[in-house]
Amino acid sequence: MNLAFITHPSCMEHRMGEHHPECPERLNAIGDRMIACGIEMLLTHYDAPAASREQLEMVHDGDYVQHIIDSAPSDDSIAWVDGGDTGMNRHTLTAALHSAGAVILGVDLVMSDRHHAAFCSIRPPGHHAGRRSGGGFCLFNNVAIGAAHALVHHGLERVAIIDFDVHHGNGTEEIFRGDERVLFCSSFQHPYFPGSGADTTTPNILNLPLPRLTDGAAFKAAIEQAWLPRLDAFAPELIMISAGFDGHIEDDMAHFNLREADFGWLTRELHQLAVRHAGERVVSCLEGGYTLSALGRCVSTHLDELIGHV
Ligand SMILES: [Zn+2]
Numbered sequence: 001m002n003l004a005f006i007t008h009p010s011c012m013e014h015r016m017g018e019h020h021p022e023c024p025e026r027l028n029a030i031g032d033r034m035i036a037c038g039i040e041m042l043l044t045h046y047d048a049p050a051a052s053r054e055q056l057e058m059v060h061d062g063d064y065v066q067h068i069i070d071s072a073p074s075d076d077s078i079a080w081v082d083g084g085d086t087g088m089n090r091h092t093l094t095a096a097l098h099s100a101g102a103v104i105l106g107v108d109l110v111m112s113d114r115h116h117a118a119f120c121s122i123r124p125p126g127h128h129a130g131r132r133s134g135g136g137f138c139l140f141n142n143v144a145i146g147a148a149h150a151l152v153h154h155g156l157e158r159v160a161i162i163d164f165d166v167h168h169g170n171g172t173e174e175i176f177r178g179d180e181r182v183l184f185c186s187s188f189q190h191p192y193f194p195g196s197g198a199d200t201t202t203p204n205i206l207n208l209p210l211p212r213l214t215d216g217a218a219f220k221a222a223i224e225q226a227w228l229p230r231l232d233a234f235a236p237e238l239i240m241i242s243a244g245f246d247g248h249i250e251d252d253m254a255h256f257n258l259r260e261a262d263f264g265w266l267t268r269e270l271h272q273l274a275v276r277h278a279g280e281r282v283v284s285c286l287e288g289g290y291t292l293s294a295l296g297r298c299v300s301t302h303l304d305e306l307i308g309h310v
Contacts (some may be wrong), residue, residue, distance in 0.1 A: 165244020
């Protein structure tokens with residue numbers, strides 16, 4: 001079955017200045033690679049709808065949503081949210097709404113069995129956004145909004161979120177900490193930005209802090225030991241992925257030594273987990289990944305495994 005590939009033109013219009021690493025060219029690199037490696041033929045493309053305010057407020061406080069709406073510039077300036085590293089141009093609010101909406105559509109497509117898996121090629125990313133805070137290039141927590149939609153509107157009781165971005169998914173953890181319907185697994189370089197996650201002891205949060213220079217063998221061993229048995233025992237009805245590829249050895253954003261095959265291995269494990277427990281349903285959302293060539297190669301490997309050959 002084809003994989004749903006969801007994006008929106010506004011995701012190409014959100015820009016935070018000339019030299020910002022979280023740039024529109026990232027999505028071009030992914031699209032170009034899909035064509036070059038032949039995966040394009042196995043994709044069905046969808047335009048993402050905009051998330052509604054009600055959908056955003058499943059995980060964000062209303063005051064925070066209003067703050068983001070009010071922060072959007074109407075001219076050619078860039079507004080830096082809360083003085084941080086996350087900027088908004090005149091197109092950013094639209095892109096953020098459609099990025100969240102992409103994940104909601106992905107959940108709807110897999111829950112209606114129109115596709116077994118969906119990939120959301122979206123920006124701004126989301127996993128650093130908490131209930132009432134943005135940051136780390138994130139405004140709305142796309143994967144959390146999708147997971148909440150699966151719980152609230154599809155009536156699921158167990159959703160697993162696996163976040164293999166090189167940075168801790170602090171926003172997603174904050175949103176679901178203590179919510180036993182969600183098992184959140186986040187691997188990340190530690191100590192490193194955003195500095196959180198190493199001390200969490202809440203049972204539904206499986207954080208995996210790993211040292212700089214972690215390579216594929218160490219990554220695999222840690223995940224096999226810390227995550228895979230717990231994920232099998234949890235028996236998720238839906239698997240969601242915060243797919244960040246900034247742990248690649250060629251990525252300058254952090255200091256892991258992972259390669260395409262390592263992301264491929266984990267994706268294969270998650271796909272098999274989905275086959276065993278979740279009717280093969282997986283929704284994956286782009287988070288980080290800033291070296292364009294490596295990002296394209298990583299996403300093509302990731303999608304190849306999500307398409308599955310069972
Ligand atoms: Zn990251």
